[in-house]
Amino acid sequence: MQFQKGMSLVELMSKYGDEDKCREALFKLRWPQGFICPECGSKYYCELKNRRVYQCNRCHYQATLTSGTIFHSSKVALNKWFLTIYLTTQSKNGISSSELSREVGVSQNTAWSMKHKMMQVMLERDDEKRLSETIELDDAYLGGRRSGGKRGRGSEGMSPILIALDEKAEEHPQYMKLSKVIGFQSRELRRWRKHCLAPGSKVITDGLQCFRTLDDLGCIHEIKTDEDKKRLSWVHTMLENVKISIKGTYHAIGIKHAARYLTEFEYRFNRRFKLEDMIARLAYAAVHTPPMPQRFLKLAENSW
Numbered sequence: 083m084q085f086q087k088g089m090s091l092v093e094l095m096s097k098y099g100d101e102d103k104c105r106e107a108l109f110k111l112r113w114p115q116g117f118i119c120p121e122c123g124s125k126y127y128c129e130l131k132n133r134r135v136y137q138c139n140r141c142h143y144q145a146t147l148t149s150g151t152i153f154h155s156s157k158v159a160l161n162k163w164f165l166t167i168y169l170t171t172q173s174k175n176g177i178s179s180s181e182l183s184r185e186v187g188v189s190q191n192t193a194w195s196m197k198h199k200m201m202q203v204m205l206e207r208d209d210e211k212r213l214s215e216t217i218e219l220d221d222a223y224l225g226g227r228r229s230g231g232k233r234g235r236g237s238e239g240m241s242p243i244l245i246a247l248d249e250k251a252e253e254h255p256q257y258m259k260l261s262k263v264i265g266f267q268s269r270e271l272r273r274w275r276k277h278c279l280a281p282g283s284k285v286i287t288d289g290l291q292c293f294r295t296l297d298d299l300g301c302i303h304e305i306k307t308d309e310d311k312k313r314l315s316w317v318h319t320m321l322e323n324v325k326i327s328i329k330g331t332y333h334a335i336g337i338k339h340a341a342r343y344l345t346e347f348e349y350r351f352n353r354r355f356k357l358e359d360m361i362a363r364l365a366y367a368a369v370h371t372p373p374m375p376q377r378f379l380k381l382a383e384n385s386w
């Protein structure tokens with residue numbers, strides 16, 4: 083897998099090394115045309131400098147740079163947030179919250195929350211994307227297959243997932259979708275297809291029983307030939323990478339939050355050729371993602 087050279091730590095520090103630089107960068111990302119009142123849409127405002135609050139001239143609504151965003155009411159300095167974005171996006175395998183806690187200098191609990199907030203931003207961002215044209219699809223269980231068990235049957239502590247890659251380019255897939263699903267019944271496959279694939283897409287599978295229903299779900303479904311099955315496929319390669327990455331970085335992940343961990347991997351993969359841009363892009367997505375208090379963060383996510 084070819085990964086581009088990302089941003090160096092020195093560059094990160096020169097761009098987002100202190101509070102003022104981060105504020106300026108975030109302001110431009112949130113309000114590129116200048117402050118707009120989140121309440122009434124007016125662009126006339128004054129800045130209460132000592133409190134770092136923007137006040138709308140028309141309705142007197144007061145907003146801070148981060149209010150109403152994923153950073154809402156965070157006590158953590160913005161340069162620590164940017165360092166978190168950097169560490170989450172620039173390494174191939176991500177970073178665990180205990181490592182993040184050491185690198186950024188925040189408590190483990192705060193690091194967990196910061197990391198999951200950034201993963202939530204990725205989840206909401208990638209949720210809108212759909213794969214199109216020719217897609218290779220496979221099923222798997224996160225946490226490995228039950229030893230001696232049959233394929234397609236899970237056990238407790240395992241999360242059924244779908245992995246899909248588009249095959250637009252000749253040499254390598256462009257986009258990947260990693261989805262936590264309830265199971266592989268046709269109802270769930272229908273829900274997944276509607277949400278993740280553009281209409282009229284062609285789906286290639288190994289012909290496992292559960293995928294036969296795809297024919298009835300408005301997909302053009304093609305089953306791999308025996309010759310194709312012998313070749314190493316991208317979905318299998320990527321699935322191995324996901325498993326190795328999750329095991330290496332996190333040892334084990336809470337199945338409750340599997341969707342977020344999968345999205346983190348998917349998000350980086352889908353942007354692997356724009357590694358340096360990923361920092362500003364994730365910061366942009368973050369100021370356009372609504373707040374997510376920790377008590378909600380701790381609940382299982384149900385989106386893909």
Ligand SMILES: [Zn+2]
Nearest residue numbers: 119122138141
């Ligand atoms: Zn207003």
